[in-house]
Amino acid sequence: MSAPLDAGALLDRLADELARWLAQSGCSDPLMVGIHTGGAWVAEQLHARLGFREPLGRLDIAFYRDDFTRVGMHPQVRPSQLPFDVEGRHLVLVDDVLYTGRTIRAALNELFDYGRPASVALAVLIDRGGRELPIAADVAGTVLELPPERHVKLSGPEPLTLAYVERGAGREGGP
Amino acid sequence: MSASLQVDAAGRLRHFLDVEGLSRQQLIEIMDTAESFAGVGDRSVKKVPLLRGKTVVNLFFEASTRTRTTFELAAKRLSADVLNLNVSTSATTKGESLLDTLRNLEAMQADMFVVRHGESGAAHFVARHAAPHVGVINAGDGCHAHPTQAMLDMFTIRRVKGEFTPLTVAIVGDILHSRVARSQIHALNTLGVREVRVIAPQTLLPPHVEQLGVQVHHDIVEGVRDADVIITLRLQRERMDGRLLPSKHEYFQLYGLTESNLSTARPDAIVMHPGPINRGVELDSGTADGPRSVILQQVTHGIAIRMAVISMVMAGHAVEATA
Numbered sequence: 001m002s003a004p005l006d007a008g009a010l011l012d013r014l015a016d017e018l019a020r021w022l023a024q025s026g027c028s029d030p031l032m033v034g035i036h037t038g039g040a041w042v043a044e045q046l047h048a049r050l051g052f053r054e055p056l057g058r059l060d061i062a063f064y065r066d067d068f069t070r071v072g073m074h075p076q077v078r079p080s081q082l083p084f085d086v087e088g089r090h091l092v093l094v095d096d097v098l099y100t101g102r103t104i105r106a107a108l109n110e111l112f113d114y115g116r117p118a119s120v121a122l123a124v125l126i127d128r129g130g131r132e133l134p135i136a137a138d139v140a141g142t143v144l145e146l147p148p149e150r151h152v153k154l155s156g157p158e159p160l161t162l163a164y165v166e167r168g169a170g171r172e173g174g175p
Numbered sequence: 176m177s178a179s180l181q182v183d184a185a186g187r188l189r190h191f192l193d194v195e196g197l198s199r200q201q202l203i204e205i206m207d208t209a210e211s212f213a214g215v216g217d218r219s220v221k222k223v224p225l226l227r228g229k230t231v232v233n234l235f236f237e238a239s240t241r242t243r244t245t246f247e248l249a250a251k252r253l254s255a256d257v258l259n260l261n262v263s264t265s266a267t268t269k270g271e272s273l274l275d276t277l278r279n280l281e282a283m284q285a286d287m288f289v290v291r292h293g294e295s296g297a298a299h300f301v302a303r304h305a306a307p308h309v310g311v312i313n314a315g316d317g318c319h320a321h322p323t324q325a326m327l328d329m330f331t332i333r334r335v336k337g338e339f340t341p342l343t344v345a346i347v348g349d350i351l352h353s354r355v356a357r358s359q360i361h362a363l364n365t366l367g368v369r370e371v372r373v374i375a376p377q378t379l380l381p382p383h384v385e386q387l388g389v390q391v392h393h394d395i396v397e398g399v400r401d402a403d404v405i406i407t408l409r410l411q412r413e414r415m416d417g418r419l420l421p422s423k424h425e426y427f428q429l430y431g432l433t434e435s436n437l438s439t440a441r442p443d444a445i446v447m448h449p450g451p452i453n454r455g456v457e458l459d460s461g462t463a464d465g466p467r468s469v470i471l472q473q474v475t476h477g478i479a480i481r482m483a484v485i486s487m488v489m490a491g492h493a494v495e496a497t498a
Contacts, residue, residue: 060211063223063253070497072187073490077211087219113220 005152005162010125010141011042015049017139018092018123022050027090027119033057035107036078038096038154042125045160046094057082064106080110087115096154098124101135126152126162180302187491190302190311191484193320194361202365206330208483209476215252216478225486226255229286233259234276234301235314236292241450241474242314242324246289249481258285274304281306287489288312295319295354308496310488318352324449325358327480329366331473332404335445339366345392345399345440347374347430348408348457351381351419355449356408364388374398374430378419395430400439406447407432407457423456432458437467445469 022030032052034043040058047056058081062074093107104122111117127140130148146152155161181190186201194202215223231250235243243259250257262276271279280288287310290298295317302311315321329339336342344363350356350373363371364387373384374392385391392398399405410426420426432446446458446467454460463470 062211063225068225068490068493070493072494073208073487077208079211079214081214109224113218113222115219 005126005142005164007125007154007160007162010162011045011160014042014123014125014139014141015046017141018046019050021121021123021139022092025121027121029053030090030092030121031057031084031086032092032094033059033082033107033111034094035103036060038125038156039094041154041156041160042096043094044157046092046123055083057084059107059110061103061106061110064110066102066106082114085115086111086117088118091117091120092123093120094123096125097152098122098127098135098137098140099130101131101133104135105133125154128152180299183491183495187494188484188487189491189495190298190313191322191488192298192302192311192313194322194325194358194365195320197365199365199367202326202329202362205326205480205483205487206333208487209326209330209479212252212482212486213476213479215482216475222252222254224254226250226253226489229253229255229489230284231255231257231287231289231485232280232285233257233289233314234262234280234291235260236262236290236297237315238263239291239315241477242291245474245477246312246314246323246481246485249478249485250287250289252478253482253486255287255485258283273301277301277305281309285309286492287485289314289485291315293317308492310492312484312488315354317354318357319354320358321354321449322358323477323481323484324355325362326484327473327477328355328359328406328447328449329362330476330480331447331469332445334472334476335469336403339363339368342368342403343370343372343401344368344404344406345372345374345402346389346406346408347395347398347432349379349410350375350384350408351379352411353408357387359406360387360389372398372402376420376429395432395436396439399437399444402440402444404445404447405432405437405440406449409449409451410453410456423453427456427459431456432462434461434465437462447473450474 031054032043032047034040060078060080062077121138123139124137125141127137127143128146149166151165151167153163153165181192183189233243233246247257289312290301291314297316298313305311313322346356360371372390372392374395448470452463
């Protein structure tokens with residue numbers, strides 16, 4: 001058994017790490033973008049705690065997934081909302097769990113269809129290993145090594161809670 | 176849920192041929208999907224990669240500008256490749272049959288046919304005879320159905336009015352020959368509006384039109400009383416020849432939308448038209464360009480609705496292929 005996960009404590013750590021990372025990187029006036037659904041919940045918290053000036057952006061990467069021909073349309077796609085111009089700006093992309101990296105690949109592709117950001121950093125609540133693409137988080141609340149059949153599920157938005165779920169070992173579950 | 180030509184056993188769209196036969200939930204799903212595509216046109220890159228590598232064939236046996244171009248833009252914004260075939264001027268004039276045309280396009284690895292045809296039932300015919308991996312969308316068949324037009328109209332109403340249940344909707348004009356009206360009436364009743372009215376001279380109403388679930392009016396001022404939405408239909412030129420109507424001038428006097436004819440409608444009533452408009456026949460310029468008019472929003476919404484329907488039908492086939 002893995003140790004139970006405390007979403008609140010991980011969020012505190014992620015917020016601290018991100019604040020430190022932003023200070024070091026010298027990215028002035030960054031924008032934050034959360035990935036639907038869990039990533040947007042985490043981003044809402046970070047956005048408020050770190051006092052980002054401009055509104056939070058939200059991405060639904062359903063139209064950028066690489067498995068459309070296998071799984072078809074995702075039910076209940078929400079419109080992506082980027083209430084700012086990304087051109088030339090520093091972005092912090094936020095997701096709940098970083099696994100294969102396919103979601104982040106899709107999110108990066110979508111972001112670049114809105115314009116050319118100056119930089120994109122990745123902040124995740126949990127980095128659980130198992131990457132299938134050359135993608136890494138700049139900041140993570142924690143790093144876990146989980147077997148393929150073990151997954152972490154974030155529920156929310158109020159309160160945010162984390163639980164382990166056992167699912168088939170198939171990594172083909174999509175991004 | 177029972178399978179039909181356009182819906183599979185799991186309720187997924189295999190083809191999109193008619194609003195009739197779809198549930199309220201399915202119509203809402205189409206509008207919700209369109210909502211998520213609506214912002215794509217405002218971005219710096221007006222495209223999503225969803226259907227990259229798919230081929231959509233616009234198979235138009237009847238002239239159309241708006242429907243064909245918005246289907247073309249919708250497919251292109253989904254990153255599909257698009258082939259436009261104006262069939263009336265190509266193969267069929269050389270004697271090739273419709274089925275031979277279909278087989279040839281399938282041999283070119285087409286994934287979807289968007290069919291516009293002057294005969295009712297043409298898109299259903301194509302759907303029944305197309306290869307299993309090919310999706311078919313009805314872009315208007317004879318006097319029967321024009322489901323994407325009806326859905327873009329529903330989408331426009333929802334975006335402006337919010338809820339369907341409190342609404343009174345009046346449809347004015349040539350109901351008899353209008354595939355648009357037929358599809359709209361089915362959609363409005365499925366979505367549960369309070370009342371659907373049709374306003375037309377007797378010569379332009381189908382027999383037993385009440386059975387479609389509409390109130391019949393012959394007088395426009397009475398017909399639009401307290402209406403929230405007024406949809407006027409295009410009067411085809413061939414109907415103006417005097418058999419069904421005395422003259423287009425007289426039609427305008429009796430059924431044209433003008434501020435004075437609309438005085439009994441609700442103050443926030445909107446005016447819709449599927450286009451192209453005949454100014455001074457179905458409505459005057461003051462109304463077409465006035466604050467009530469949502470006619471150009473309908474055009475923009477047509478792209479989002481067609482993106483939704485194309486991707487949902489394509490997804491239905493993708494899942495089928497892997498199952």
